[in-house]
Amino acid sequence: MDLIKIREQISTLDKQLLGLAARRRELTMNVAKSKAHIVRPVRDQQREQELLVKLIQQGKELGLDAHYVTRLFQLIIEDSVLNQQAFLQQLKNPNTKAPTVSVAFLGDKGSYSHLASYRYFSRRAEEIIEFGCASFKEILNQVESGNVDYGMLPIENTSSGSINEVYDLLQHTNLSIVGELSQPIKHCLLSAVNTSLDAIDTIYAHAQPVQQCSNFLNKQSDIRIEYCESSADAMQMVEKLKQPNVAVIGSEEGGQLYGLQALQQGIANQDENHSRFILVARKPVDVAEQIPAKTTLILATGQSPGALVDCLVVLKQYDINMTKLESRPIQGRPWEEMFYIDLEANLKSVAMQECLTKLTELTRFIKVLGCYPSEQVNPTSVPFSALHDQ
Structure with missing residues (x-):
């Protein structure tokens, strides 16, 4: 066949694939609407795994590699989960739904924070008004003063670790964390x-x-x-x-x-290099019960032996998983530390409320920085036998 004709056929198929992807996304949004008034998790990982195994087998019958099918549909599933979460979250917080949002971020167009802002709001707004800032402090000032709706802040990286300046600024702001995003850094x-x-x-x-x-x-x-x-x-x-x-x-x-x-x-020290960003706003949000939530808080314990351990034991008692523990010095109090903790829990759950009550009794100071949807979508696992012919 003529090369030009072959490429024309490929282009036609690509267009059809895009149409099918759009139709599939539309159907998954109908699934989200059906879950709007039912407390049922967005993800059913057992069903996802069964679906993926079936697709791999169908792909093999068509001559498609199992790993190719897996990667393709893991991406499709991730997109479905994130879109459903964004939809349910907007239903829970109707006041946050707007066709246009304003976002402050570090640097100008092309910065990693700029790219993260567009990626986050691609599911949530039609237009972004950009406010590039020269420092993290300026980002917070822009949000606190009401000049912008949101601020995008990088908080940690898988290669270089925590961004201490951001943690220190969070001690002194009244803003709330309302979202997060993990961005691949290439x-x-x-x-x-x-x-x-x-x-x-x-x-x-x-x-x-x-x-x-x-x-x-x-x-x-x-x-x-x-x-x-x-x-x-x-x-x-x-x-x-x-x-x-x-x-x-x-x-x-x-x-x-x-x-x-x-x-x-690919010049980074690690091939898998990711930065985690947090989104801050003047008002907190409620997280829909169907969505995995994170709660971030800061606390200061006394100087008695085992004070931090006592707090961690409380988390264990209420079966609350801690995903991050960061210590930072308390300004004006030499050798005393404040602890930042990320928890996999919805702030309004009974377990989290009872846990906060116990932690308040054990600490000198405690403050909730925010409760927000978790954007971490772990890839659907596939049994070894499905990927490899036995």
Whole structure:
């Protein structure tokens, strides 16, 4: 067959696939509507697994690889879960539904926070009004003053760990955490002109990507790092200079907004590099019972031996899983620590309310920073036997 005709047929099939994907999403939203007044979890992982095993077998009969089918439908299931959660959450909080939202984030267009904002609100709003900020403090100020609806803040990374400045700022704000997002971080070395890695002697970057790409940078000789307030600022600088000896660490997606091209991809220390972001707003939200929830709180224990252990025992008693424990110094009180705790629990559940009562008795200070939907969708597991012919 003529190559052009083959490509035309492929394009026709691609369009049909998009139509089927849209139709499937529409049907899954009907599923969400059916769950609106029934306290039933969004996910039924046993059913998901049975469905995936059946699809793998059907795919094999059509000559499709089991791993290909698995990856494809894990992504489709994740999209379905997140869309259903967003729908149910808006029903629970009708005052948050708006065609346009304003969001403050670190840096300008192309920064990781900018990309995370668009990814989060792609399911929740038709238009985003952007407010790029020069610092995390400015983001909080913009939300606190009412200039914007939300603030997007990176809080931890799988490679470089917690972002302490954000944790410290959360001590002193009245804002509530209302959402979270885990964003894949794919660091590239980008340039504004055709050049080579050997020609680079200056790299512009934010401090976090430098830390996350330290192994790659340590292998380069005679490289000077120029630190910038954000990855977007760094990309703007390289785009402005247009020199063959300068480059920037950033995402390929963000770099395209500035006409930058990738010299080298995948330069992070870890192949699986993810950043977790939190979304803050002036008012808290209620989390629908059908949705997995997280509650974040800060507490300060006394200086007595085992004070923190006593608090953790309370969590165990109420069968509440802790996903994060972070300690930060209390300003003005040398050698005393405040603890940030993420819990897999809905704040309004009976267990969480009773747990808070006990924790209040055991601590000098306790504050709930927010209860919000968990965006962590674990891939549907598949039995080994389904992936491999026996």
